Amino acid sequence: MGRALIVTNDFPPRAGGIQAFVHGLASRRPPDSVIVYAPRWKGSEAFDERQPYEVVRHSGTLMLPTPAVARRAAELADGCDTVVFGAAAPLGLLAPRLRAAGAGRVVMLTHGHEAGWARLPVARDLLRRIGEGADVVTYLGDYTRRSLASVIPESKLTRLAPGVDVSAFRPGAGGADVRKSLGIEDRPVVVCVSRLVPRKGQDMLIRAWPLVLRRLPDAALLLVGGGPSRTALQRAAAGLVARGSVVFSGPVPWADLPAHYDAGDVFAMPCRTRLAGLDIEGLGIVYLEASATGLPVVAGSSGGAPDAVRQGETGLIVDGTSPERIAEALVELLSDPAAARAMGKRGRAWIEEQWGWDRVADRFERILTGTAVPDSPRH
Structure with missing residues (x-):
């Protein structure tokens, strides 16, 4: 060699x-x-x-x-x-x-x-x-x-x-402890694990979140990661944070990432293309890690992100510029936990086979x- x-x-x-x-x-x-x-x-x-x-x-x-x-x-x-x-x-x-x-x-x-x-x-x-x-x-x-x-x-x-390291990113990787530490036990949780930058779509998740709360008032949005958009995102979510429905974990060590994925019921990163196509999602490893953890995913339609999702089987692909479409996808998955779990199970099998x-x-x-x-x- x-x-x-x-x-x-x-x-x-x-x-x-x-x-x-x-x-x-x-x-x-x-x-x-x-x-x-x-x-x-x-x-x-x-x-x-x-x-x-x-x-x-x-x-x-x-x-x-x-x-x-x-x-x-x-x-x-x-x-x-x-x-x-x-x-x-x-x-x-x-x-x-x-x-x-x-x-x-x-x-x-x-x-x-x-x-x-x-x-x-x-x-x-x-x-x-x-x-x-x-x-x-x-x-x-x-x-x-x-x-x-x-x-x-x-x-x-x-x-x-x-x-994807399927031995690290797996169902039961420690999410219960993360939920407990953040005070979001026994709530439907949408988790986003990503750098906090505009392309990743955390701002659109926050804009969509009041629409989700109208249908599921006890739901929680967990944003995991750090980045230059953190202050702006916290300002945008100020009222929701006060009510405990949006939680910022801050950046976490790589070894703790599987547990933070596992803290969610649904994974969402509604990425979008910016800057006339220069700022674009190449693939989105986070979708694959979430699938390996057994979560259904909601992905934006930017660039190659759809290559990391089997539409309707392992997750849903949405217009990352539309809070309404994002909210609809989240409500659909959170409202039918059995169907969401089945989607996550198919995602796990796909990752084990192909990734x-x-x-x-x-x-x-x-x-x-x-x-x-x-x-x-x-x-």
Whole structure:
């Protein structure tokens, strides 16, 4: 097995779905077969000490394709067979320099923002240049594939979506204790686990919540996570918070996330596309983690989010710009607990069958070695 250098801006201890995805790929390879080059974040040293493989940190919190970053990456690429870019844009522009340093194979992962780049003229040209430097460009699902195929040759495209740790994200993962600690026992609970930013739709959940309370006055909305929108969201929910129907947990450690999913009866993140298509949901690992925990999900129709839901089977897809549609979906699921549980059970089975980490890690290895076969649809 050859050695791979992973060059990425997205890596723990910074929280996020892409960070968890890239970390999961690195962690499932033999320790001596991977080295990671990533930015420095608060808590990096302690985090890196716990990893069985080498992590090299950039001096700042963001890496751009500058000469200094290129030089350091080239030094680290010495002795590596493959270079993996945790996100193709913009660091994939370094690919020619790393090939010159000896990298025989270049693999680039893409997420939602590359699909956004494909929509804009200048960004499209940069993405085309990035794709020219790759042997393989991965995509998350049908939406991102269609977007990328307008810029990158289809012969280079292959699917690689995140995996879910089904042993951690499972029914009975500790939700009862979370409910008790937050004072929401014996109430119908909608939970949203995500960074608090406009695209994720927590603001629309709060706007929809009075409509939900008209039908289900004892329901509670649990918002898990931190982010720049927290103060604005708390102001928007001020009256509802006072009545105990909207609860902010704040950010929680990764190890506690399964229990917070498990505290809900329904998971909802009504994401929406913003900024003329530049701010878009690539997939939505949270929907998969919620399904693994046995929850029915309510997802927004942004970008590739529908690829993480089987409409009507594991969840409902709604217009994330409509509080009315969001409220209707939530009331439908909360009002029929038996049907909601059945939907969650189907979601759990789907995750176990299609989204387990063993399957993803095996595919990643085949992509690195050039032996991957065309993948079958998830749906």
